[in-house]
Amino acid sequence: MFRAEPLVKIRLHMLASEAADAALELARFGIYSPAQHQPQILHENPALAYREAWLEAEARTVKLAERCGSLTDPSIPEGAEAPTLLDLEELNSWLKEVWVTCLAAYEGEARIAEEIRHLDALQETLGKLEHLNVDLAHLLRPEGLLAVNIGSLPATSAKRVGEALSMTGYIISNFDTVADQIYAVIAGPRERHDEVRGVLSQAGWRELPVPEELRTHPRTARAWLIGERKRVEQLNLAECAALETLRGKYRSGLEEARLRVELGRPLAEAAVSGVRGQGALASLSGWVPRRRAGELKEKLEERFHGHYWLNIEEAGKQEAPTIPSLVHYPAWLTPFVPLVKSYGIPRYGEFDPTLPFALTYLLLFGAMFGDVGHGAVLVLFSILLYRRLGKTTWIGIAAGVVSMLFGVLYGSVFGFEDMIGPVWISPLHDPIQVLSIAVAFGVGFIIFTLLVNTFNRLVAGDTAEALFDSGGIAGLLFYLGATGGIASLAGASAIAIPFWLMALAGIAIVAIYKWLETDASFGERLLVTSIETLETGINLFANTLSFMRVGAFSLNHVALALAVFTLASGLGSAGHWFTIILGNIVIIVLEGGIVAIQALRLMYFEGFSRFFSGDGNEFVPLKLMGIK
Amino acid sequence: MSSYLNTRVSLFSNRLWQDEDFRTLIESEHSELASVLAERGLPQLAAGFDTLDNRSLEQRIIAQLLEDTTIMIRPLTGKERDFLLYWTQHFEIGNLKTLLRGKMSGERPALLLSRLTPMGSFGHLDIQELAHTEDVSELLRRLESSHYADIVRPARRAFEESHDPFILDAALDRAYFEGLEHRARPLEGGGGKALRQLMGALIDRLNLVWLLRYRFNYNLPPAQVYFLLVASHYSLPPSLLRKLATLGSRVDVLAALPESLRKLLAGTNDIPEVFRRMERSGAELASKTLHSGAPSIARAFAYLNLRERDLRSVRAVLRGRLLGLPVADIRLAMLHACEGNA
Numbered sequence: 001m002f003r004a005e006p007l008v009k010i011r012l013h014m015l016a017s018e019a020a021d022a023a024l025e026l027a028r029f030g031i032y033s034p035a036q037h038q039p040q041i042l043h044e045n046p047a048l049a050y051r052e053a054w055l056e057a058e059a060r061t062v063k064l065a066e067r068c069g070s071l072t073d074p075s076i077p078e079g080a081e082a083p084t085l086l087d088l089e090e091l092n093s094w095l096k097e098v099w100v101t102c103l104a105a106y107e108g109e110a111r112i113a114e115e116i117r118h119l120d121a122l123q124e125t126l127g128k129l130e131h132l133n134v135d136l137a138h139l140l141r142p143e144g145l146l147a148v149n150i151g152s153l154p155a156t157s158a159k160r161v162g163e164a165l166s167m168t169g170y171i172i173s174n175f176d177t178v179a180d181q182i183y184a185v186i187a188g189p190r191e192r193h194d195e196v197r198g199v200l201s202q203a204g205w206r207e208l209p210v211p212e213e214l215r216t217h218p219r220t221a222r223a224w225l226i227g228e229r230k231r232v233e234q235l236n237l238a239e240c241a242a243l244e245t246l247r248g249k250y251r252s253g254l255e256e257a258r259l260r261v262e263l264g265r266p267l268a269e270a271a272v273s274g275v276r277g278q279g280a281l282a283s284l285s286g287w288v289p290r291r292r293a294g295e296l297k298e299k300l301e302e303r304f305h306g307h308y309w310l311n312i313e314e315a316g317k318q319e320a321p322t323i324p325s326l327v328h329y330p331a332w333l334t335p336f337v338p339l340v341k342s343y344g345i346p347r348y349g350e351f352d353p354t355l356p357f358a359l360t361y362l363l364l365f366g367a368m369f370g371d372v373g374h375g376a377v378l379v380l381f382s383i384l385l386y387r388r389l390g391k392t393t394w395i396g397i398a399a400g401v402v403s404m405l406f407g408v409l410y411g412s413v414f415g416f417e418d419m420i421g422p423v424w425i426s427p428l429h430d431p432i433q434v435l436s437i438a439v440a441f442g443v444g445f446i447i448f449t450l451l452v453n454t455f456n457r458l459v460a461g462d463t464a465e466a467l468f469d470s471g472g473i474a475g476l477l478f479y480l481g482a483t484g485g486i487a488s489l490a491g492a493s494a495i496a497i498p499f500w501l502m503a504l505a506g507i508a509i510v511a512i513y514k515w516l517e518t519d520a521s522f523g524e525r526l527l528v529t530s531i532e533t534l535e536t537g538i539n540l541f542a543n544t545l546s547f548m549r550v551g552a553f554s555l556n557h558v559a560l561a562l563a564v565f566t567l568a569s570g571l572g573s574a575g576h577w578f579t580i581i582l583g584n585i586v587i588i589v590l591e592g593g594i595v596a597i598q599a600l601r602l603m604y605f606e607g608f609s610r611f612f613s614g615d616g617n618e619f620v621p622l623k624l625m626g627i628k
Numbered sequence: 629m630s631s632y633l634n635t636r637v638s639l640f641s642n643r644l645w646q647d648e649d650f651r652t653l654i655e656s657e658h659s660e661l662a663s664v665l666a667e668r669g670l671p672q673l674a675a676g677f678d679t680l681d682n683r684s685l686e687q688r689i690i691a692q693l694l695e696d697t698t699i700m701i702r703p704l705t706g707k708e709r710d711f712l713l714y715w716t717q718h719f720e721i722g723n724l725k726t727l728l729r730g731k732m733s734g735e736r737p738a739l740l741l742s743r744l745t746p747m748g749s750f751g752h753l754d755i756q757e758l759a760h761t762e763d764v765s766e767l768l769r770r771l772e773s774s775h776y777a778d779i780v781r782p783a784r785r786a787f788e789e790s791h792d793p794f795i796l797d798a799a800l801d802r803a804y805f806e807g808l809e810h811r812a813r814p815l816e817g818g819g820g821k822a823l824r825q826l827m828g829a830l831i832d833r834l835n836l837v838w839l840l841r842y843r844f845n846y847n848l849p850p851a852q853v854y855f856l857l858v859a860s861h862y863s864l865p866p867s868l869l870r871k872l873a874t875l876g877s878r879v880d881v882l883a884a885l886p887e888s889l890r891k892l893l894a895g896t897n898d899i900p901e902v903f904r905r906m907e908r909s910g911a912e913l914a915s916k917t918l919h920s921g922a923p924s925i926a927r928a929f930a931y932l933n934l935r936e937r938d939l940r941s942v943r944a945v946l947r948g949r950l951l952g953l954p955v956a957d958i959r960l961a962m963l964h965a966c967e968g969n970a
Contacts, residue, residue: 202795
């Protein structure tokens with residue numbers, strides 16, 4: 001839970017023709033993360049063509065699944081084998097064929113929808129033209145000197161089309177707007193119509209064909225429109241039936257295709273980084289937990305009966321930065337993992353901060369938002385929103401419970417300070433002590449981060465940095481000394497000198513280390529050393545003082561409640577309770593949100609930034625989706 | 629904020645190449661090319677430049693420009709940030725055109741993907757999904773629900789009517805540059821004269837070169853030529869563009885230009901020459917802006933234009949050197965290097 005599990009690197013060599021099955025077996029194993037560490041001699045990637053074919057097949061199955069709606073997740077049989085490249089190519093051809101057939105059907109459906117929209121537009125057009133009292137038959141005469149077009153174009157192009165058309169003696173007149181399209185009549189000299197054609201095409205002009213039926217008396221035109229609508233609706237029904245038939249026809253085939261795509265996924269995904277080969281030989285490489293290596297060997301033996309060669313090796317020191325981190329967390333801790341990962345992933349071997357993060361985060365949140373009532377509301381809402389929040393519910397419940405605990409310690413219920421007596425301290429009545437406790441907590445937290453950083457540096461082999469740098473033992477020495485020295489100002493003057501001497505020794509070691517580490521001219525070295533040494537002192541104490549916000553927010557919580565009560569006390573009975581309820585809602589939403597962010601900020605910037613590089617690699621195992 | 633950007637731009641301006649630097653790159657021994665590039669601030673291009681194809685070199689150049697932009701937009705907010713971010717989108721429009729051309733010629737998705745420029749955090753397209761579309765129509769439909777919907781929508785309708793790739797390209801270019809002009813406009817008021825001049829040089833150049841090309845190389849009718857140009861408010865306003873599009877020859881068009889452009893283009897014999905003169909004049913203006921006390925956004929834009937110009941020239945020289953072209957041809961290629969922007 002505090003460190004990544006020890007991993008070993010494996011190289012599995014086999015015939016290239018069996019690479020897909022080997023990758024499938026590794027995915028079934030469930031805890032193999034592909035990585036590139038084969039010898040240079042294997043300079044081909046035999047799985048690239050496989051990946052390319054798989055990506056195409058996957059894209060098509062996804063698209064078809066979207067169209068077909070309710071395909072069930074593939075259930076992967078125990079002994080199923082992965083498809084070969086040839087299988088995938090055949091599958092691709094079939095999928096393409098299905099896609100083209102389905103697309104034609106969907107296009108048919110889309111055409112009908114467009115036809116319906118067109119009829120709607122026509123109906124509206126007719127309505128408009130009726131009002132204009134224009135004889136369409138006369139207007140659209142093909143033999144006249146005047147060429148007339150009726151159609152639509154994007155509203156954004158209308159002005160520009162008008163300007164361009166004016167260069168050819170044409171005019172444009174809008175008569176309707178539907179969404180971002182305008183409907184317009186364009187008219188001008190017929191002999192220049194060819195010049196206009198290019199502009200209209202470029203502008204996305206769509207001719208609105210006015211059928212013969214509309215070039216007549218409006219009443220007759222309307223009757224025609226009703227008939228046409230009936231015809232299109234019948235067409236639509238037929239098209240829907242055809243689509244259903246297609247779905248039925250291809251459903252089982254598509255489900256089989258999805259299964260094959262899933263079986264091909266392991267090699268296609270491993271191809272990105274963990275497959276190499278030469279001629280007929282393929283090699284898969286990656287990481288597995290040391291304790292499971294024997295089990296993997298047994299599984300491979302059972303599947304391939306000795307027709308493979310498995311090499312298991314311990315990782316070299318120089319490989320440490322590339323080794324992925326595999327950390328197991330208890331179920332209750334997993335909701336906090338994404339919050340840690342949003343900062344970064346611990347390097348292999350580094351201290352994993354998830355557990356201290358979870359505990360400290362909850363503690364800080366509770367201390368800043370301590371109220372029995374507000375905490376209970378958080379718990380209640382987290383439970384009610386369980387479906388929407390998923391795993392995060394647990395964080396909400398835990399934060400609410402801790403908030404309630406601090407509420408008991410502070411003696412606060414929905415901002416009422418006199419309902420229960422404080423078990424520990426009332427922030428409003430003893431603010432200095434609250435702030436002092438917050439700073440003392442900060443000191444403890446910073447010491448913890450310096451110790452963890454020292455550990456991480458030692459694990460990484462940076463012994464000098466662990467001992468002499470500002471984030472290591474020397475920095476800790478300075479911090480403890482200076483903190484003790486400052487504390488002694490409060491009265492214990494006898495211990496002041498040893499503490500200040502300790503601080504001086506610490507900062508002197510840091511300065512010497514910086515001097516030796518800086519590779520530059522004398523002046524630049526002097527500048528870098530002085531600035532970085534000064535920064536060490538400033539940063540450590542600025543970070544410590546940052547924890548005063550914990551006390552400040554607990555005070556702020558009470559102060560906000562006081563403000564609400566002051567407002568409420570000036571109102572009548574109904575207004576009084578309305579203000580108190582509304583005020584409490586504001587406190588929960590506004591302050592709750594701010595406190596959640598502040599606690600996170602303290603963890604990231606005052607905590608993680610001291611010891612957590614966050615540039616590790618995540619252990620991403622090859623997996624089969626929908627395995628049953 | 630503006631002092632940060634001003635300082636950044638001043639520091640960056642030292643990275644721009646002088647004629648002397650190009651001369652050294654052209655005349656150095658082949659074995660010294662990598663060190664010349666590294667010494668003159670282009671270590672990204674130096675590593676393995678002689679094994680890269682033209683596309684990979686282009687990708688590295690764009691990556692360098694995006695890196696510079698990332699640093700410059702840090703202190704910016706609001707309309708200034710929008711403007712610079714939108715400027716970077718012309719690289720992604722390039723990807724979009726590659727996708728469209730690839731789909732028209734039925735290219736395999738993997739090949740198509742390898743030809744796209746990685747846009748990093750500047751990218752708005754799901755290129756995996758787009759590369760795996762079956763044809764141009766499906767690609768355009770998907771693009772219509774992407775970040776580029778406003779640019780693609782008119783292009784799709786135009787393409788569906790004509791199925792002409794030229795119309796598609798022209799519609800995309802016009803829509804992109806109109807978007808740029810639209811975003812620059814609010815920054816051109818007040819003290820934004822320098823940005824207005826830079827944008828004017830860019831849009832006027834595009835409009836004039838496109839006008840000449842469409843009218844006299846492709847013989848398109850005047851109305852269509854006018855429609856394909858960017859609606860702008862610089863030296864060539866719509867009324868003048870309409871007039872120019874109706875003129876019968878290149879000479880007539882050049883003679884009808886405003887005084888300043890007429891002088892600049894006096895004696896030009898062909899359209900590439902028109903482009904080169906306007907491009908050089910634009911670069912001089914950008915250089916003057918960069919070394920002036922102009923507002924930081926104008927200086928940043930000037931820098932990015934000059935930097936892109938430099939990098940494309942460097943690419944031209946490297947390609948020329950690798951192909952073993954004579955020095956004179958390499959110099960000519962340098963002059964043509966920036967025509968990709970027209």
